[in-house]
Amino acid sequence: MEKMLIIDDGYELFNSVQLSFGYDEYKISQAKNEQQAIQLTENEVPKIIIMNLPASENCGIETLKQLKQMPQLKKSNLILLSTQAQQKEISKEIEDNTIYFIPKPFSQNDLTTVLSGIRTREFAK
Numbered sequence: 001m002e003k004m005l006i007i008d009d010g011y012e013l014f015n016s017v018q019l020s021f022g023y024d025e026y027k028i029s030q031a032k033n034e035q036q037a038i039q040l041t042e043n044e045v046p047k048i049i050i051m052n053l054p055a056s057e058n059c060g061i062e063t064l065k066q067l068k069q070m071p072q073l074k075k076s077n078l079i080l081l082s083t084q085a086q087q088k089e090i091s092k093e094i095e096d097n098t099i100y101f102i103p104k105p106f107s108q109n110d111l112t113t114v115l116s117g118i119r120t121r122e123f124a125k
Contacts, residue, residue, distance in 0.1 A: 005046040006030045007037045034063040045072045053082045061093045077118050
C-alpha cells in the first residue's frame, strides 16, 4: 500500500481524503505543520504529499524547497492546494515535474484526476 502524507492544520482535508482513498489505496498520515511533516518523512517515505497552502504572504516556497532537498523525498509527488497567485509565485521559484497544483476551492474530482495522472505517469516509467 502506498503512503500519503497530508500537510494541513485542520481535519477536513484529511477526513475527506481518508474516506475517498485511505482504506484501500493509501496509508495516510497527517502533519499539522511543516516541521511535523519533516519529522514524519524521516521515518516513512510517502509517495504522495498533499500540502494545503494557507492564503498568506508566505506561500510555502521555503518548505517546498526543504522537502524537495530531502534525499528520501526526491521521487515523492507533491500536490499543492493553492490560489492562482501562489501557483505563479511557486512556479517562478521551483520548476519540478513532481509538483502538481490544484487551485482552491477544489473538488474531490480534482484530486482524483491528479492522483490518476500520477499513477499513469508512474506506470509508464
